[in-house]
Amino acid sequence: MLSNREGKRVPDVTFHTRVNNNWVDVTTDDLFKGKTVVLFSLPGAFTPTCSSTHLPRYNELAPVLKANGVDNIICLSVNDPFVMGAWAEDLHAENIYMLPDGNGEFTDGMEMLVDKHELGFGKRSWRYSMLVKDGVIDKMFIEPNKPGDPFEVSDADTMLNYINPQAKCPHRITMISKPGCSHCTRAKKALNDRGMKFETIELGTHGISFSSLNALSGRGTTPQVFVDGELIGTADELEAWLATQA
Structure with missing residues (x-):
């Protein structure tokens, strides 16, 4: 539960995604092998903090992250691909790869699956971010284990500062x-x-x-x-x- 997995490989999972109205299976290797990837995971699409701050700022800083050696930026949530696609369209998240972990298999393998039955959410992901290099987790920023939905360390600015403290952010x-x-x-x-x-x-x-x-x-x-x-x-x-x- 909420385990820091730095130095370990990401879970070996096949994701069921939708591309141009077709089902497309995507593997962990497809996403991470030979690449430098930033992945941030959050409790749910269309939820307040995720929609107002977490996802938009990663989308905003995506060009800077890529200029500093990041190949892809992935947003993961325990949601189905239809919800993730609609959310990306609603927020104009053109710089982010939306990854549906519908069955929670990847999240469970990351030891980040939490029970949010009290909110009617069922099993969801704890909020965290990580830098993955060729399938190995280089760095994780895990939100503190306390009540509610803390959002203190998994933000885009913290990740960018870790990758390059001198990176210049675009004006807002x-x-x-x-x-x-x-x-x-x-x-x-x-x-x-x-x-x-x-x-x-x-x-x-x-x-x-x-x-x-x-x-x-x-x-x-x-x-x-x-x-x-x-x-x-x-x-x-x-x-x-x-x-x-x-």
Whole structure:
């Protein structure tokens, strides 16, 4: 139960997956042999922490992880392939290989299978991450064994820091915009031209109003751009900030 398996090989398992509406069996060797792989495992698709933080940050940092020698990034959960596929589509997790451990065989072999009957989940995976090199576990980050669903060490930033403490993470950019705003279009183009990923929140969606915009930025015009949690401002201010970036 919650055993650190560093130095050991990953369990020998065949996963039943879906590719283009067909069943495809994938073996442990297919996934790990001759490769450097980051795998993170979580309790369930569509659950709060998994959807808001754990998976999205790995997807966000995937290009940096790959630039630092990681071949593939795998998200594993004791869910069926249909659920995993729908979840990946919902979160636009294009950088992550979604691996369904429907029968919990891999998770059991990792000694990470836990009982969550009190939540109606049945048997699920404990939350952890690991770096696997040619099928051998190099490093594991296992969440502490305490009540609830701790999320303290299996995150993407911790893994990246282990692989390369000097790695530079991409900026986290959020733009609040409105439909038909030419300045918003200009700001988006400026970021796209730099190859910088960003999220867009449109006024009028998800309960976001001009009052929300004013509360966040102290301003009532769009766009308002935030970088790493700090307000940059309008399209003009964004272009000035971009000019300072190497």
